[in-house]
Amino acid sequence: MNRLALALLISVGCLLPERVPAREISPEHALFSALLNTHVHDGLVDYRSLRQDQRLEAYIRQLRLTDPEALSGPERKAFFINAYNAFTLQLIVRHYPIESINELHLTGNLYIAHVLNKTVWQTHTFSIFNRDYTLDEIEHDILRPEFRDFRIHAAIVCASMSCPPLRNEAYTPERLDAQLDDQMRIWLSQPHKNRLENGVLYLSAIFDWFRADFEQDGHTLMSSIATYAPETWRSVITQTESTEIEIEFLDFDWSLNDWSASNR
Secondary structure (H helix, E strand, C coil), rough: CCCHHHHHHHHHHHCCCCCHHHHHHHHHHHHHHHHHHHHEEEEEHHHHHHCCCCHHHHHHHHHCCHCCCCCCCHHHHHHHHHHHHHHHHHHHHHCCCCCEHHCCCCCCHHHHHHHCCCCCCHHHHEECCCCEEHHHHHHHHHHHHHHHHHHHHHHHCCCCCCCCCCCCCCHHHHHHHHHHHHHEEEEHHCCCCCCCCCCCCEEEEHHCCCCHHHHHCCCHHHHHHHCCCCCHHHHHHHHHCCHCEEEEEEEEEECECCHHHHHH
């Protein structure tokens, strides 16, 4: 190998980020947990105080230095759930104050942006180990197809009031199943998002948009919900034929999940 080729190899090597070994991933999630515990209240985010906290950028730097291809199973799943939520928080903080994440679409209008494939989830990119990801890619190209776990919809939060509540701790490989189960129960127990009322099951629009996820692997929407539903209406679901239960999907409230705004 001549000196020029050797110099080029050394130069390229210097440009590559240092890989964070997989065994060091979980301790770094502790930083995100501390951040969430400080700024998340009842599933809402105090963006006003979060703007002043440098721990978010510190955690995102750790995400950027981690090679997700070195992860598998629960480690990879927890990593990308946390990445989705952390990048969403960063996106909002950088544009705060805003009334809705919909203000960040290139067109400023969700419907038009969706038709043009120019939503905020498709246009804003985030770097992980020298590769750019959109939030759309993290959700639809990684989390949903790789893991086929409908509980993910209770864990990733798009910064809106009708989203599931943001958990006030990071997801970790060791506790991931228990955390996702708990998150489904919390989400279904919030009557402004999901409820059984006068014989009608009012559900989040997320169950409509991603119904196929809740019905895969032999499940039905009702059986998936019944596992985590509040006891007060679980018996109705399990004892009644699913075809006899009237379901209405609630309008989605895209206003920002801002704890500061709700407590003014």
